[in-house]
Amino acid sequence: MSGPAAVVCGLGTWVPPYALTNEELSALVDTSDAWIRSRTGIGRRHIADAATATSDLAVEAGGRALKSARAHAGPGVDAVVVATTTPDRPCPATAPLVAARLGLGTVAAFDVAAVCTGFLYGLAAGAGLIAAGTAGRVLVIGAETFSRILDPADRAGRAIFGDGAGAVVLRAGEAAEPGALGSFDLGSDGTGSDLIAVRTGGSRQPYPAAGQAADPYFRMNGKAVFRGAVERMTASSRRVLARTGWAGQRPDLVVAHQANLRILHAVADRLGVARADCYVNLDRVGNTAAASLPLALGDAGRDGVLNAGHRVLLTAFGGGLTWGACTVTWPDIEPA
Numbered sequence: 001m002s003g004p005a006a007v008v009c010g011l012g013t014w015v016p017p018y019a020l021t022n023e024e025l026s027a028l029v030d031t032s033d034a035w036i037r038s039r040t041g042i043g044r045r046h047i048a049d050a051a052t053a054t055s056d057l058a059v060e061a062g063g064r065a066l067k068s069a070r071a072h073a074g075p076g077v078d079a080v081v082v083a084t085t086t087p088d089r090p091c092p093a094t095a096p097l098v099a100a101r102l103g104l105g106t107v108a109a110f111d112v113a114a115v116c117t118g119f120l121y122g123l124a125a126g127a128g129l130i131a132a133g134t135a136g137r138v139l140v141i142g143a144e145t146f147s148r149i150l151d152p153a154d155r156a157g158r159a160i161f162g163d164g165a166g167a168v169v170l171r172a173g174e175a176a177e178p179g180a181l182g183s184f185d186l187g188s189d190g191t192g193s194d195l196i197a198v199r200t201g202g203s204r205q206p207y208p209a210a211g212q213a214a215d216p217y218f219r220m221n222g223k224a225v226f227r228g229a230v231e232r233m234t235a236s237s238r239r240v241l242a243r244t245g246w247a248g249q250r251p252d253l254v255v256a257h258q259a260n261l262r263i264l265h266a267v268a269d270r271l272g273v274a275r276a277d278c279y280v281n282l283d284r285v286g287n288t289a290a291a292s293l294p295l296a297l298g299d300a301g302r303d304g305v306l307n308a309g310h311r312v313l314l315t316a317f318g319g320g321l322t323w324g325a326c327t328v329t330w331p332d333i334e335p336a
């Protein structure tokens, strides 16, 4: 990519305060702590209260990222990208509202819809704006109130998904600097669009659908998605690692979409990375879709396992189907 590199210079996260434990969930649907832990690795997930929308979480995380970036990049940004599967409303996008509520003025603002790969796609969009000279600083947020689109009777969905938000600030810089995003590998396969879907509420099947049973909820073919996630994240990661110039050396830390502990282990094993070097916070937050990667980066920084100079591989997979990967040498920043 020509033009300036996009350099990570701030990171902020936020989860709603209430955490629903496996034990509590077991009183609501037919499941158990033992099943959820053994099949997914998840112990609890945060759930937004009824008054909290995705933009509220995005504003919290975005404000913290801006605070974290202040020392490196000064105030303000030129663009806001919000990656989400659960926008406040189908129309308009959530990002302009978030930009206004953060006091960022009349900057460019748009949403990215790539489900669990959304944050990586958002990072790529932000990096592209910087490389093209359209923006000098971009706030990229992943934010979800995924609990809103789950069927209350869907025990698998309720076991996995949670709510939260995370954000980074990107600034224009040099490709050799710590924090500079390396090349991206992004892909999609729309032949699998039915495997993860909310079927009604769009132009194909408006809601309520005349003469049809309306299903406003998120549906997932867990088994097929599991296999796709392992294969696609592994292949995408291999492609970016081959391009990094890390000379066959492995990343210090893999921060992968927190879909399921068994998926993370399978990806680490295939990449030849020790499982201990594949960061896990899904035990505490579950699968937060587009918020998953930045939330994991924030928790990894706070846990002391992600530090300045670490070579980090990011990878994700989600509805669409979509997937991607990217590398970054971690900068000296404090997650807020």
Ligand code: UT7
Residues within 6 Å of the ligand: 030, 031, 032, 035, 036, 039, 040, 116, 155, 156, 157, 159, 160, 221, 222, 223, 225, 226, 229, 259, 260, 263, 287, 289, 317, 318, 319
């Ligand atoms: O974030 C985007 C990408 N998403 C993912 O990567 C998720 C990928 N998929 C998965 O993580 C797993 O497929 C799930 C966790 C969703 C499901 O785990 P699984 O081991 O694939 O289970 P399964 O769907 O094959 O279901 C096995 C059994 C079924 O019962 P029967 O039909 O064998 O009697 C399910 O009804 O487990 C049952 N089951 C549950 N049992 C207790 C499903 N969910 C639950 C539950 N508690 N929460």
